Amino acid sequence: MKTSTKGFRLPYLLTLPITLVIIALVIYPSVYIFYLSFQSSVAGVKNLAFVGLKNFVQVFSSSVFLISVKNTFIFALGSVGISFVLGLGIAYLLDNIEKGKSFFRIGFILPLAVAPVVAGLTWNMMLNPLYGIINYLLKFVGIEGLQWATHTDTALLTVMLIEVWQWNPFVMLIIYAGFQVLPKEPLEAAMIDGASSWQSFIYVSLPLLKPAIIIAVIFRLTDAFKSFDVIYTITRGGPGYASTTLVIRAYLEAFQFHVLEHAAVFGIVMLIISLIISKQAIKFLPK
Amino acid sequence: MGKMSQNRTKKIQGGSILKYSILTVFLILTLFPIFWMVIQSLKTISDAIAIPPKLIFHPTLSNYQNVLGKMGFIAAFRDSLLVGFGGVVLALLVGAPFGYCLARFRYRGKEDVAFFVLSTRMMPPIVVIIPLLQVFHCLKIIDSHLGLIIASILVNLALVVWLSRVFFASVPLELEEAATLDGCSHLGAFMRVTLPLSAPGLVTVAILSFLFCWNEFIFALTLTSFNVKTLPVYLATTFVGYYAVDWSSLSAAGILAILPTIVFLLLAQKHLVKGLTFGALD
Missing domain, CATH: 1.10.3720.10 (MetI-like)
Incomplete structure (x- = not known):
């Protein structure tokens, strides 16, 4: 009798700290941001004045809002898409070699240890159009160098490629783990039936890898969606609005232009998008 | 029969050379920024922004001392x-x-x-x-x-x-x-x-x-x-x-x-x- 009541209370006791943290760091801030988005902070955050939907109208009708939504989706979907193809390819090759597996695996995951700020600064140095090593090496093999982060056409692509470099190891590692636990029988059966290695990869391995792929893609997508460090260190959203994403714009609204209520509107838009993604994501995660 | 299996081994060897080459290329791309950071950290300020980039230079630890x-x-x-x-x-x-x-x-x-x-x-x-x-x-x-x-x-x-x-x-x-x-x-x-x-x-x-x-x-x-x-x-x-x-x-x-x-x-x-x-x- 005694243990059963204990068994009832203990889980709630252990859940208490995390519940308090969620209230303080998730629920309270979300409610406050929602409240703030209907106010004007012209007279300071202590003297807020209700302005109705004015902030939403102002933000939604500005061209930079649409550009940042577009850039955020291009950045997130693009970098995760490239990571997915590269990560899957490298994991497949890694699984199919005999010797040196752990050597290659350790080599491939090293970018995970590099702080995104350091990654951003280093790539910025390498991609400098004048004295950077990348354009020099490209010229060596006969390719005309790009302006990279300094040109409106290539700035977003540049920060996407750095994001891919930094986080590709994460995707690769999870899919590689998926390869490790693939059952052997379906692949052998496909071989006996005369399937080529490409066919057995597409029709046998890939469907079996689905859980690993879903985990990798969901986690990358949510992270890429709010990725800040690399864009901030290299372009701060520029040139112009070329690499401005929702996070970058929200940061600039709050800390450069000091219009907190506009930052709040950006925050709410992001909150809604991330809620939609989490609702979908939780269905796929293991219980 | 013997010839076939020989062909097969050759094919597999060829395949694995290709796999190792692709992996090596991507490994170099992955590690290059870290390698380049090390190289740049051993150069003087002016060597680090030389045009074209210097691949041969006098290495110095003075940057580490400085930092x-x-x-x-x-x-x-x-x-x-x-x-x-x-x-x-x-x-x-x-x-x-x-x-x-x-x-x-x-x-x-x-x-x-x-x-x-x-x-x-x-x-x-x-x-x-x-x-x-x-x-x-x-x-x-x-x-x-x-x-x-x-x-x-x-x-x-x-x-x-x-x-x-x-x-x-x-x-x-x-x-x-x-x-x-x-x-x-x-x-x-x-x-x-x-x-x-x-x-x-x-x-x-x-x-x-x-x-x-x-x-x-x-x-x-x-x-x-x-x-x-x-x-x-x-x-x-x-x-x-x-x-x-x-x-x-x-x-x-x-x-x-x-x-x-x-x-x-x-x-x-x-x-x-x-x-x-x-x-x-x-």
């Missing part, structure tokens, strides 16, 4: 250590008990909390930063280690909960029950059986959390300024002047800043595969 001689770098290193350790301890204290609950108990509300835990990972930083700035002002913990540590819970909470759940769940329930039958309390059984058995996994969680705290940027940039300046903020602001960037010192500082995390990642990488897949692929 390590700066009070700012040492202070930033100390701040990063403090925030990293504080962040790990706090995230573990808050998250691991719930990870244990997820692995062991069935009770109402569990799934709801689990959903919110996932949402901590997806919170847009700006939504947290603006309210926290005001709360921290009131509590007088703005620009302090404590404030940054509290915010950094958000960075690691989901990771700690989901990973510790995996590692707790991998300890057989029967062992814990046997200890309870032998007269241990629930807490005693946990301390004597479950904790030691899941310790390697928890250490991995701690190492990974430390890595993410160490690299965290946006909270450090906004919630701290003068008193506390962690390495990412220090690096992003110090060597970047208005007209020029001191690339060689910056590279040296960057190398010094990523050394601890590279060591930690190498220590944790064996458990990483299991942890990153949240046990789904066991």
Whole structure:
């Protein structure tokens, strides 16, 4: 009798700290941001004045809002898409070699240890159009160098490629783990039936890898969606609005232009998008 | 028959040469930025921005001396250590008990909390930063280690909960029950059986959390300024002047800043595969 009541209370006791943290760091801030988005902070955050939907109208009708939504989706979907193809390819090759597996695996995951700020600064140095090593090496093999982060056409692509470099190891590692636990029988059966290695990869391995792929893609997508460090260190959203994403714009609204209520509107838009993604994501995660 | 199998071996060899070549090319692309950072850190300021880039030069360690001689770098290193350790301890204290609950108990509300835990990972930083700035002002913990540590819970909470759940769940329930039958309390059984058995996994969680705290940027940039300046903020602001960037010192500082995390990642990488897949692929 005694243990059963204990068994009832203990889980709630252990859940208490995390519940308090969620209230303080998730629920309270979300409610406050929602409240703030209907106010004007012209007279300071202590003297807020209700302005109705004015902030939403102002933000939604500005061209930079649409550009940042577009850039955020291009950045997130693009970098995760490239990571997915590269990560899957490298994991497949890694699984199919005999010797040196752990050597290659350790080599491939090293970018995970590099702080995104350091990654951003280093790539910025390498991609400098004048004295950077990348354009020099490209010229060596006969390719005309790009302006990279300094040109409106290539700035977003540049920060996407750095994001891919930094986080590709994460995707690769999870899919590689998926390869490790693939059952052997379906692949052998496909071989006996005369399937080529490409066919057995597409029709046998890939469907079996689905859980690993879903985990990798969901986690990358949510992270890429709010990725800040690399864009901030290299372009701060520029040139112009070329690499401005929702996070970058929200940061600039709050800390450069000091219009907190506009930052709040950006925050709410992001909150809604991330809620939609989490609702979908939780269905796929293991219980 | 013999000829066929010979052909086959040749084909397989050819295939594996191709595989190794592709992997090697991608490995070089992956490691090149780190390699180039090391190279640049050994150049003088003018060599580092020479046109065309210098591949042959007189290596010097003076940049490392320069960086390590700066009070700012040492202070930033100390701040990063403090925030990293504080962040790990706090995230573990808050998250691991719930990870244990997820692995062991069935009770109402569990799934709801689990959903919110996932949402901590997806919170847009700006939504947290603006309210926290005001709360921290009131509590007088703005620009302090404590404030940054509290915010950094958000960075690691989901990771700690989901990973510790995996590692707790991998300890057989029967062992814990046997200890309870032998007269241990629930807490005693946990301390004597479950904790030691899941310790390697928890250490991995701690190492990974430390890595993410160490690299965290946006909270450090906004919630701290003068008193506390962690390495990412220090690096992003110090060597970047208005007209020029001191690339060689910056590279040296960057190398010094990523050394601890590279060591930690190498220590944790064996458990990483299991942890990153949240046990789904066991």
